Amino acid sequence: MSGLIDQALAEQVLARALANGGRFAEVFVERQQGQTLAIDERRIESVQAGAEEGAGVRVVDGNTTYFAHVDGLEPAELERAAEEAAAALRAERTEPRPLQAREATPLPIERRPEEVPAERKAELLRELDERARATGGEIAQVNASYAEARREVTVANSDGLFAGDDRTRVRIGVQTVAQRDGSVETGAETLGAHRGFELLEDDPDQIAEQAARKALTLLDAVPAPSGSMPVVVGGGFGGVLFHEMTGHGLEADHVQKGASVYVGKLGERVAEPLLNAYDDGRLPGEWGSDAIDDEGQPTQKTQVIEGGRLTSYLYDHLTAERDGVASTGNGRRESFRHLPIPRMTNTYIAPGDATAEAMIAGVARGFYAVSFGGGQVDPATGDFVFGVSEGYLIENGKVTSPCRGATLIGNCLEALAAIDAVGDDFFMKTGICGKGGQKVPVGTGQGHVRVRAMTVGGTER
């Protein structure tokens, strides 16, 4: 237990929340603290520290959720949140079940970042800056950032659940600008984990070099082609393709409202038999991992596609209750100021047996999307779009010119069914996913993946 509030107080708040009726009540208590700093123009700047604490109380009655949140952890504040959440209810009191403390083991943190002097973090940023500049004389601008955040949470609900977690994440990012004559190009790279400062003890500077290389490579880029063609997608952050194309459409809130192209597809073939995919909130040290979700449910590994068949949606407490199934531990929230909703954790396509070389060799004319800046999907229509941050032409089975300004666009079900090769070179990368105004850390991963045909929207005339 992280023990932000004691059991007696939690029980009191839940009883107060159900004083005017309701079938379910929950109190979510959180303490956040963090530090961020940046380097730009070779100067350390934007040195910031923050600390916030508060609680969110919800009461569910029928199909309606009543929610209130307060700053601070004083008992009187928690009581006030419970009172406000219950204010619109007019029924007879319901009784919460006695709480049963449930042990959850937080992910191990070897070196607490808050115990590392800020000067060391500034030093790290200077190293990133220098490494990026040393990569090539055409690097004109470098900025880099460091962020650490610790979130201690405790959840108690009227079903008797009482659990806590203590989460620490560290992330660095580097952005570069390269210039040659009149042309300007950019590159970016990040490194993050649900780990402590130990993440940065093993040559973190390589991401600075990678960010610089991306920008330098693009100086020789040609405008991206336009049209439908085979696309080979790189490993790691290439997994954002699956995150957008499939992951969001499997979140049970979209499904239950008919706003997903995966409605009614459970058990059906949606991809080639070579495709297996998971959402896994327990991957050790990964960016999207936690011991419990933000409703106190232990995180789990959920297979969502097995041999090309759709096997599961992703549930939080309320959507699971509605479908008569168990939560998959995907109830997540940005903070105590937000209601939990079904969210991905670490989502990935499991490694296959193809090699990147063989995939590319099989393409006469196509596009190689090594990495993306990000993507977006409308789960209801299935339309998606991805901005390519590093991409190349494939000509006669070989990777040739780098391309600038490419976007991939398509429809989920078609593109998912068109994946015809999955690589063995699996790895994970970090992302920040936005949904319903809430941002949460998510992991995405895969080895190289080939899509038979996808629309590349470039600037080539």
Add this chain to the structure above:
Amino acid sequence: MSDLSAVARRAVEAASDAGASDAEAYVSRDGGRQVRVHGGEVESLTAATQTGVGVRAWSGHRVGYAFGTDLSDAGVTAIAAKAAEAAAVADEDEFAAPPQPAEIEAVPGLGDPSIAEWETARVADLALTVERTALASDPRLVAVETAVYADSDEQVAIASSSGVAGEYEASSAYAYLSALAEGEGGARETGLGFGLARGPRGLDPEAIGAEGAQRALSMIGAGKPASRSCPVVLDETVAASFAGLIGGGLSAKAVQRGRSPFAGRLEEEVASAAFVLHDDGRDPHGPASAPFDAEGAPRRRTALIEGGRLRSYLFDTYTANREGTASTGNASRQGYRSLPSVSTSNLMVAPGELSLDGLLGQAGDGVYVTDVAGLHSGVNPVTGVFSVGASGRVIRDGALAEPVREFTIAGELVAMLGAVSAAGAEPRWVPFGGSVSTPSLLIAEMAISGS
């Protein structure tokens, strides 16, 4: 003086006591509610206040920042001490200095009593009306994924050791829905409808519901357009997203750091005469309007692009010091949690003379774009090169024809401004790209990539 101003002054004193040579504190209290409805029922009802303080401390020309939610004396003292501590880690920057006080004039009409007057049941009914109107519009409008009403009443106070002191209160309310229409074969289309106002009485739930329904219905049966270069009309929502990108490139911070397509182009021709852009932090209808910006400098109106030429960048105190000019009142923050930085207040694209039909007629044959996706990954803010997903309608013989989706529009921001051949006559406030008022825009030529 309100209790918030007292907290701000205490924080400034505490930072000075902790060794800061100068300090500034920004305190905000935000009270708000949100109602989400689905299927004729309230799905969730949120009531909340949040209060916090952010302290900026200078140690000579070094700056540090700290924020927190604990406004007790001990809490504020701890936050101020952390800010002073953070300053010691930063490198010296000769242009870093506290803002100087300036005369502040109130902006009338920032509050709306209807927020306090309308009880929760009444605003819930507003959201339910939004949903009901959409569902009643057409049998093919099969569901509303979500309809939302939200409002907020924010109080802000600022104080600094250099003599800045001010406070204001502003309210806002909005409602939106995402409507789902179904065509033959079960394919679903989504449509967004929205409205913005200072309070619930300024919102028209029927109009919002009807807009979402109409947008979803109009997309039924959409196919891919042919790849080509052609005239494009951007509706207000899409024009606003692009205006927001332009506004980002006009931030003096991006310009001074060589990360803007507008760097080094002051007084040069960067747009056609049809594209006129202002930043106006005092427009009475502007959602971002306030008497002063996030570091206490007066909000004002600034001509950015006029007569086709780049007239000014947007400045906060730091970038103005660096340029040897005055702040344009464009410091902003995402609440107390963030350091001030340069950003647009209300961006205003000047209306032209043509109705939408007039713009379509002038386009002749082309595409009317009503939605774009992937702006955060498909646009390079440094170079201005973009390629984003789009959907909309074909324009044939000067009139709207069949719907199209799953295509991209691509180009370069400054070149696109040069190709604006007309602006529509009816501007609208849009919450995309920041806070933007813009009409539809006709672009003479854009690259479309579809089938």
